[in-house]
Amino acid sequence: MGQPTLSRRERLRAETAAEIKATALKHMAATGAAALSLRAIARDMGMTAGAIYSYYDTxxxxxxxxxxxxxxxxxxxxxxxxxxxxxxxxxxxxxxxxxxxxxxxxxxxxxxxxxxxxxxxxxxxxxxxxxxxxxxxxxxxxxxxxxxxxxxxxxxxxxxxxxxxxxxxxxxxxxxxxxxxxxxxxxxxxxxxxxxxxxxxxxxxxxxxxxxxxxxxxxxxxxxxxxxxxxxxxxxxxxxx
Missing domain, CATH: 1.10.357.10 (Tetracycline Repressor, domain 2)
Structure with missing residues (x-):
């Protein structure tokens, strides 16, 4: 059996989660792991803090x-x-x-x-x-x-x-x-x-x-x-x- 087809909403959510992780890695490379902040990642991506917490709550x-x-x-x-x-x-x-x-x-x-x-x-x-x-x-x-x-x-x-x-x-x-x-x-x-x-x-x-x-x-x-x-x-x- 093939992989189930994702809905448009599911695809967008997966793409956003991947972008959050890629942005987090860039932040860690630039400022170190200690400075990692969900709010800073959200700001860099043009998201609200509430939106990013719906992907990763901590x-x-x-x-x-x-x-x-x-x-x-x-x-x-x-x-x-x-x-x-x-x-x-x-x-x-x-x-x-x-x-x-x-x-x-x-x-x-x-x-x-x-x-x-x-x-x-x-x-x-x-x-x-x-x-x-x-x-x-x-x-x-x-x-x-x-x-x-x-x-x-x-x-x-x-x-x-x-x-x-x-x-x-x-x-x-x-x-x-x-x-x-x-x-x-x-x-x-x-x-x-x-x-x-x-x-x-x-x-x-x-x-x-x-x-x-x-x-x-x-x-x-x-x-x-x-x-x-x-x-x-x-x-x-x-x-x-």
Whole structure:
């Protein structure tokens, strides 16, 4: 079955909600998350305060919608990258994952800074919200890659001391459901790999590599190759940036 056809009123409402979120991201990029104001967004869009509150009744409701969209967009990009590589080729999938992460981040700097920059003052993500589920989806994608690589990586990392109690319950519950054989050491390794991927990407997005390097993509690709080797996987020979 196809998607149900929206009425004109529903289409206009969806378009306005999307414009509110786009305007909010611009405001946050210009003045910081702490200064985000529904009234300021309404004024910028030529709306009344009452009209915008009919879309998002609080600032936190708008932020929650933004974060849901951001993590969903990132997860979609990562999944699409995975699907371009055969499932059994874990090394290439890790490279594809890493490059998709960087490309998404440099293409969506405001969104990246919303979810990976300074926390929005006073905002706390509701447990079980669409935003937390979308965030978990992103985390699980890398964990699944480490699960596929674990038979090669286990010898080097299985002796590390980790317990399930070291991690947040929502993450471990999801992992137990999707990868029941995975160990706490493997989850710790997935988080460390994410930290290495994320570190160079964050430096680039926030402009901290400009005075050090001409081609951050080349540096990042070399880091991904090193990560792949650290998992005991064969490093792809012809893997360009």
């Amino acid at each position: 600032r936190d409701a708008l932020i929650n919608a933004l974060i849901t969209d951001v993590y969903t967009s990132l997860a979609d990009a990562l999944e699409a990258a995975h699907e371009q590589v055969p499932e059994q080729d874990t090394a290439q999938r890790i490279l594809a994952h890493g490059h998709a992460y960087r490309q998404w981040a440099i293409g969506h700097p405001e969104e990246f800074q919303l979810v990976y920059g300074d926390p929005v003052p006073g905002y706390r993500m509701p447990e079980g919200s669409p935003a937390s589920e979308a965030e978990l989806r992103v985390c699980m994608l890398l964990s699944q890659l480490v699960a596929a690589a674990w038979p090669y990586a286990a010898a080097a990392h299985s002796g590390e001391e980790h317990a399930w109690e070291d991690f947040q319950p929502d993450l471990t519950d999801a992992l137990h459901e999707q990868e029941p054989e995975l160990s706490p050491a493997a989850l710790a390794l997935a988080l460390r790999i994410w930290g290495r991927m994320h570190g160079l990407v964050a430096l680039e997005v926030y402009g901290h590599l400009r005075s050090q390097i001409v081609d951050p993509a080349k540096l990042y690709h070399q880091e991904l190759l090193d990560l792949t080797a650290s998992l005991g996987l064969p490093v792809p020979v012809a893997s360009g940036v």
